[in-house]
Amino acid sequence: MSAAEEVVAEGHQAVEAVPKRAMTLGTGTSLVVLAALLVVPMFVKNFIIFQMTMLLIYGLAVLALNILTGGSGQFSLGQSAFYAVGAYTSAVLMEHANINYALTIPISAAICFGFGYLFGKPALRLSGVYLALATFALATAMPQLLKLNFLEHWTGGVQGLVVTKPDAPFGLPMSQDMWLYYFTLAVTIAIYIFSVNLLRSRSGRAFMAIRDNEIAASSMGVNVALYKTLAFGVSAGITGVAGSLGAIAVQFVAPDSYTITLAISLFLGMVVGGVGWLPGSFVGAAFIIFVPNMAESISKGLSGAVFGVLLFLVIYLVPHGARQVAVLGQQLVGKLRKN
Template sequence: MSAAEEVVAEGHQAVEAVPKRAMTLGTGTSLVVLAALLIAPVFVKNFIIFQMTMLLIYGLAVLALNILTGGSGQFSLGQSAFYAVGAYTTAVLMEHFNINYALTLPVAGVVCFGFGFLFGQPALRLSGVYLALATFALATAMPQLLKLNFLEHWTGGVQGLVVTKPDAPFGLPMSQDMWLYYFTLVVVIAIYIFSVNLLRSRSGRAFMAIRDNEIAASAMGVDVALYKTLAFGVSAAITGIAGSLGAIAVQFVAPDSYTITLAISLFLGMVVGGVGWLPGSIVGAAFIIFVPNIAEGISKGLSGAVFGVLLFAVIYLVPHGARQIAILGQQLAGRLRKN
């Protein structure tokens, strides 16, 4: 069922579904959010700017998973593998070949697109939990593959690689963290616009037709095999670009940084943000970045338990994630305008 057609239930009271175009924010809301993202770094310290950069990066990775799961209905627990490939592609190109960091992003995207497209081929016979298990195996194997001896010269083995954080170009009077934040923001906005247009295009409609009913989509002439593998490739490419930005921001890549824990965190971010609702990707990213810190602040010894309780509360109160809150807010605003 698409985001436009789904009815969000709160108790026994049904909430009216929103139109299909509401998969994104309205123009006014988008401008307000963009203005906040542009202005905020001027008033905060570098560490906060770094956290905001990571928020954008994880939001991009969650958005990629949203295209795959929310768009085409394919479950994946292997996004950490694509994230790792993108991060290592950038690290190797920057440190071994002295390639400009900005030029490594499209290279990482192309490499991960090929990787995801090829992985999608054998995964065509799988669906549901079986596909999730296959991608889980990929995420589990990737850190070990990066430690192989014959790759150690390039990847640094278990010790990883140190990545040089770029300075602001043209002598701009801003710190490295602030420049990287604005650079990341431009990349994220560009990919977000691309993703919205993709889901509204013919390919996006094919994705959603496969998600809703694969047999019916095939009967209508949709090439199911092509579009399922294409969804994997696009999702992997965006995740790889997020991994590239993450490597530059953190200034370090190592195999143990891209374990199955990262994949589960991205999946959790998608659920909290709202499956199929692209703006919720940032909300989901904020949850997986800041809520663990809040839980640790409440109780360092029981931070995992506190995080579990907070997560359970969110899932219980808003089972459809941030999208449900947005729908309710939109309906409330509509009623206030009528009154």
């Protein structure tokens, strides 16, 4: 293989171009979904409320990955590390410094933003498979780092930390689970609106320009290095918030809850939901929470195989994830209206 150079034909990208208008839901649909999210918890059992809370939390984490991959075209298998940092920040602040749980969330968002931004710096030199390996290394290192001896006083080592669940404030007549659900919902809505607006802003357009063609973007005057690291920072910050909420909801943090398996699940959630389609993040989150349980109930011994087969079915039927279903639905509605 003597040729020193190889020319790669144009138009070969890892992440497909999604126009920014196709990244969100219409106003009407959004309001219906919001109403359902507000009303449903009043009529179901506490366990289902808990599962809905987890759905929102994983949805946020997938959304964060979606901004990074679907928005700026960078691939990450290290989201579990940012999730862990967020979870531990909240747990340590609540248990050691007695800070109110709601206040720990902006703090962990800030810490994770900084961490992600700094991690994005060396990652600038890497792309594609190489970036995947670097983020993967971060994900495998994180549980080991949390177990380190000199951190044990703060992190509780292998045993982890138990987090107290907050009560509903102002004497509201709500169970802890329900309060936490509404709290998570409020945070989720805020972050969702922030993300949608971010992608519609100048910065969002810069992300997408980099995703679609880095060289063209930089020749148009986009500061590629700045926006790439910024995308990492924002994504890490949102993942950190998800981690904090996760720690409060599960009431427990331990190094082994945040292994590479979590990062892979989040990745699968993004693919199933549709890369670059923000509402799909929550569909993807539903997939990674409920399908493994479903597989377990179909066959205990073969649960992994059943999960794999279901995943194959999904990617055969809709290779572009839930976004494809939404687009089909939209076209169908459009046709019906014309008739």
